[in-house]
Amino acid sequence: MADGPTLNPAQLRTLDLLRRSADPLVFDPELVVELRETMLEALAHFADRLDGDTLFVTKHTLASVHGCEANFMVPDDFAWSPAAARGQVAHKAIQLMLNWRGEPTPRALVDDALARLADGDDHFGRWIAGLSPGDEAELRGFAVERVTNFSEAFPPLDWRSNPKTEAAAQFPVDGPILLRARVDLTLGKIEGQESRRVIVDLKTGRVTPRHREDLRFYALVESLVWHVPPRKLATFYLDSAEPMVEEVTEGVLRAAVQRTLDGIHRIVQLRREGHQPGRRAGPTCRWCQLASDCAEGRQYLDGGDVDEVE
Ligand code: SF4
Known part of the structure; x- marks a missing residue:
């Protein structure tokens, strides 16, 4: 982070949480060699x-299949709303x-972002371009706040x-x-x-264990691509303006390998080998197409414990 401007207490807290320790963090190069070989061997299998x-594996793919398999297997017909967007x-x-x-200003940035997104030739861009004045104002307000x-x-x-970025x-x-990551923000350069x-990773909504798993997957892909693991993972919650931080360790990377391979194994079983998808109630039930006929989902939703789209 830059020297110069006086930082407020929230910025100092973020800086403190992301700061590098005095002792350099150096992983055994053989660890990454081993992780790469393990992944390549498993992917070939x-x-x-x-x-x-073919299969593209992203943090969303893994979170979805490790969440509720029945929902994972349903074609995606997600409908955008100002709160979701x-x-x-x-x-x-x-x-x-x-x-x-x-x-x-945040307002100018959000206006420019809305204009650029509305130019996109995808479902989200078309939805932005077609917003009513009221929905656009609501969305602008949500985004400016964050x-x-x-x-x-x-x-x-x-x-x-x-x-x-x-x-x-x-x-x-x-x-x-292919394992694919697209990281909101990466800081620091690799030195030897x-x-x-x-x-x-920037998030809206409440804290969930899924967010930590998303970042661990990113750390794994970063390590496999660059041969040097990152030192720290931070989920920055835009609603509370606070990061939650995890140090990268060998255990974190090995856990990410296991979860990634477990997820791919299950996807292959579900898509190619005729296995029946299981149901696991959770925040996804709130926007799941199967919710009206799903006993597990109804029970979860009737309990009132629901989450928001990230
Ligand atoms: S309602 Fe919930 S438990 Fe049922 S299929 Fe959908 S996500 Fe799974």
Whole structure:
């Protein structure tokens, strides 16, 4: 983060949580070699079982199959709403803010983000372009609040730390099964074998264990691609303007390998080998197409414990 401006207490807290310790963090290079070999061997095995099919594995894929398999197998017909779209718009505006010259206001950033998203040739872009004035105003208000929270709780970036937004990473370079990550914000540059990078994921809504698993998957892909693991993972909650941080350890990386391979194994079983999907009630029930006929989902929803879209 940059020297110079006086930081407020929230920015100091974020800076303190993300700061590098005095002792350099260096993982055994053999660990990454082993993780890469394990993944490549397992992916080759799963590719045989896919029988010519292809699979992109993302944090959403894994969270979905590890959440409720019945929901995972239903074709996605998600319907956007201002509340559901606030995170997407805020993320785009923050991405612009981090690369903008000068000091734009959150309102100007959100307006620019909305205009760019509305130009997109995808379902979300068409939905943004067709918003009624009332829905657009509601969405703008949601997003401006979160961009303001980020700007007031995240320290100004030091460009010497090579900050990257929406950085894509993929492992392996080619093949029928690809692990893909797109990280909201990466800070720090790789120096030899020393782990210096911090991976930051921006979230709206409440804290869930899924968010930690998302970041562990990112840490795994980063390690496989760059041969050097990141040092720290941070979920930055835009609603509360506070990061939750996890140090990267060998155990974190091994847990991510296991969860990733378990997820791919289950996807192959469900999609190619005729296994019956299980049902697991949780926040997903709130927008699941199967909820009206699902006893587990109804019971969960009647209990009133629901979450919000990220
Ligand atoms: S309602 Fe909940 S438990 Fe039932 S299928 Fe959907 S996500 Fe699964």
